[in-house]
Amino acid sequence: MSALARDGLAPGTAAATPPLFERLFERRTKYLVAAACIAICTIMLLPLLASVLASLKTTLEAAATPPTYLPGALSLDSYERLWSYGAGLPIYVLNSGGAALITIALCLGLTIPAGYALARFPIPGKEVLFVILLLGLIIPYQALLTPLFFMFVQLSLHNSLLGLAIIHTAIQLPFSIYIMRNAFEAVPRELEEAAVMDGCNSFQVLVRVFLPAIVPAIITVSLFAFITSWNELLAALVVMNKDSSFTLPLILAAARQQTSIGGTDWGMLQAGITVSIVPCLAFYFLLQRYYVAGFLNGAVK
Amino acid sequence: MHSSTSRWVGLLYLAPALAFVAAFTVYPLGQMVWMSLHDWSLIAEKKWKGVGNFIKAWNDPQFWTSLWFTLKYTVLITPILMILGFLIALLTARNTPLRKFTRGIVFAPVVIGLGASSLLWYWLFSYDFGFVNRALLDAGVIAKPIVWFGADANLSMWAVITSIVWKVVGFGMLLFVAAIHGVPKEVDEAALVDGATYWQRVRRIILPLTAKTILLVTLVSVIGSLLAFDQFYIMTAGQPRNLTATSVFLIYLNSFPYLKLGYGAALSLILAAIILGCTMLQMALSRRSAA
Numbered sequence: 304m305s306a307l308a309r310d311g312l313a314p315g316t317a318a319a320t321p322p323l324f325e326r327l328f329e330r331r332t333k334y335l336v337a338a339a340c341i342a343i344c345t346i347m348l349l350p351l352l353a354s355v356l357a358s359l360k361t362t363l364e365a366a367a368t369p370p371t372y373l374p375g376a377l378s379l380d381s382y383e384r385l386w387s388y389g390a391g392l393p394i395y396v397l398n399s400g401g402a403a404l405i406t407i408a409l410c411l412g413l414t415i416p417a418g419y420a421l422a423r424f425p426i427p428g429k430e431v432l433f434v435i436l437l438l439g440l441i442i443p444y445q446a447l448l449t450p451l452f453f454m455f456v457q458l459s460l461h462n463s464l465l466g467l468a469i470i471h472t473a474i475q476l477p478f479s480i481y482i483m484r485n486a487f488e489a490v491p492r493e494l495e496e497a498a499v500m501d502g503c504n505s506f507q508v509l510v511r512v513f514l515p516a517i518v519p520a521i522i523t524v525s526l527f528a529f530i531t532s533w534n535e536l537l538a539a540l541v542v543m544n545k546d547s548s549f550t551l552p553l554i555l556a557a558a559r560q561q562t563s564i565g566g567t568d569w570g571m572l573q574a575g576i577t578v579s580i581v582p583c584l585a586f587y588f589l590l591q592r593y594y595v596a597g598f599l600n601g602a603v604k
Numbered sequence: 605m606h607s608s609t610s611r612w613v614g615l616l617y618l619a620p621a622l623a624f625v626a627a628f629t630v631y632p633l634g635q636m637v638w639m640s641l642h643d644w645s646l647i648a649e650k651k652w653k654g655v656g657n658f659i660k661a662w663n664d665p666q667f668w669t670s671l672w673f674t675l676k677y678t679v680l681i682t683p684i685l686m687i688l689g690f691l692i693a694l695l696t697a698r699n700t701p702l703r704k705f706t707r708g709i710v711f712a713p714v715v716i717g718l719g720a721s722s723l724l725w726y727w728l729f730s731y732d733f734g735f736v737n738r739a740l741l742d743a744g745v746i747a748k749p750i751v752w753f754g755a756d757a758n759l760s761m762w763a764v765i766t767s768i769v770w771k772v773v774g775f776g777m778l779l780f781v782a783a784i785h786g787v788p789k790e791v792d793e794a795a796l797v798d799g800a801t802y803w804q805r806v807r808r809i810i811l812p813l814t815a816k817t818i819l820l821v822t823l824v825s826v827i828g829s830l831l832a833f834d835q836f837y838i839m840t841a842g843q844p845r846n847l848t849a850t851s852v853f854l855i856y857l858n859s860f861p862y863l864k865l866g867y868g869a870a871l872s873l874i875l876a877a878i879i880l881g882c883t884m885l886q887m888a889l890s891r892r893s894a895a
Binding site: 341342435447472555576588599 | 611613614615616617618620621622624625628629630631632635636637639644648692694696702703705706707708710712713715716717718719720722723725726727730732734735737738741748750770778779782827831833834837838841852855856858859865868869872873875879880881883
């Protein structure tokens with residue numbers, strides 16, 4: 304942080320200093336800022352890099368103490384062990400992916416019509432209904448898991464992807480509704496009026512006029528739903544108690560405690576972390592624009 | 605033209621979302637209150653207990669241990685997150701390629717799973733397989749490896765704090781950058797012409813004009829920390845002696861492994877009330893900032 308502090312002094316001494324000195328000063332600031340940026344990036348990336356590299360160590364090297372910083376030889380042993388761990392990696396990836404897809408479908412299916420209604424229709428008691436829809440912001444889902452668990456046992460929704468996705472949808476719903484309502488409100492009324500003139504009913508207007516216009520919001524809502532569902536641990540821990548219905552975070556948490564030959568299988572754990580992180584980072588970097596837009600719109604409001 | 609029918613049409617479009625919230629948020633909320641007043645398990649018949657579960661919480665040393673630990677964690681991590689996030693935001697606020705890239709990298713851990721990042725740091729801090737001990741030994745800072753987890757609650761907490769700062773510092777940073785971009789250029793330039801130094805401008809102009817964002821982010825961060833679970837479940841498993849079991853962890857333990865659902869519901873209700881207080885504050889601030 305000292306680099307940061309020194310950087311701060313620079314542009315200040317503007318008025319009275321001679322131009323040459325000022326230019327030198329400014330150049331120094333530029334280098335310091337660059338150095339600080341690179342240092343921060345290094346610190347942020349190092350743990351991720353360390354994990355990916357460790358996942359590529361040989362079985363023997365992954366279990367070495369003290370640990371080696373860099374793998375001596377590259378190997379996919381850890382991924383092979385992960386592939387056949389428990390019920391098998393494909394099952395866990397399918398469970399996580401399945402829950403995420405159902406969550407996305409539920410979020411979109413519920414919030415597209417809701418956003419349409421909130422933005423475009425006069426509804427009696429709209430303000431109150433909107434607050435009820437945002438109730439999830441006030442009541443943390445962590446506090447609702449006990450009654451939800453009891454309810455799911457009665458409805459046989461525990462150990463089901465649908466059950467898990469329902470909780471993940473409940474987590475994401477307030478944010479998604481907020482984003483959707485804003486997206487619908489931003490669509491110019493002229494577009495819709497033209498369609499009404501042509502004799503479209505409200506559903507046709509929704510499909511033909513609004514859906515193409517709110518694609519960015521659909522991407523944002525889907526992206527957040529995916530990231531929440533793919534990564535969520537506590538609800539999965541509560542709802543899923545059969546090995547074959549575990550999601551990726553669950554099986555990783557379980558693998559931490561389990562002993563292979565007298566200890567945690569660190570190499571396999573790194574492989575699992577890598578598998579779990581890569582889709583999130585890929586979607587984030589590919590769709591960064593949508594992510595940041597959604598984040599700035601919905602994170603604090 | 606069709607205004608008398610359209611109010612019902614609107615309600616129809618809203619109905620699925622309303623039904624979902626009624627079934628999976630409102631109903632469980634009521635159920636939770638009902639459960640908290642009972643001795644409730646999956647197998648045995650439920651028994652009316654009145655406020656017995658709440659009295660039990662009051663007299664339960666673990667309830668207080670968990671609450672204090674959660675508060676301590678929150679009080680310690682929040683200023684670190686806010687100050688570090690704000691400093692990185694100041695450093696990277698201008699839109700140059702390197703700064704934008706840095707913002708992207710600092711934010712990246714926010715999108716990965718808390719479970720995955722906790723496992724990652726559990727490994728980095730592990731006694732004989734972790735890079736933290738290896739690096740500290742190599743640098744000569746310590747003579748023998750440190751037992752980060754399982755022995756000392758404070759050491760465990762600092763290891764967890766380190767991991768969470770890495771994981772979520774980008775959250776505040778990004779919102780602070782947006783707030784700094786919202787500072788009117790003319791104001792800042794006027795101060796520059798007046799000969800104000802950089803830190804004077806930060807103190808007199810940027811901080812006051814971003815104060816509302818800082819407060820809101822602080823509250824969001826506080827709520828997040830009060831609800832901490834994943835990081836402790838994975839990194840400390842509540843050890844030693846449940847000293848690092850947070851409030852949500854305690855709910856989890858009572859409701860699920862122990863199946864004391866009534867007591868779990870009572871603990872949930874207490875936590876929900878605490879969070880509600882924070883949220884009300886946040887909404888009041890948020891409304892004022894919108895006006």
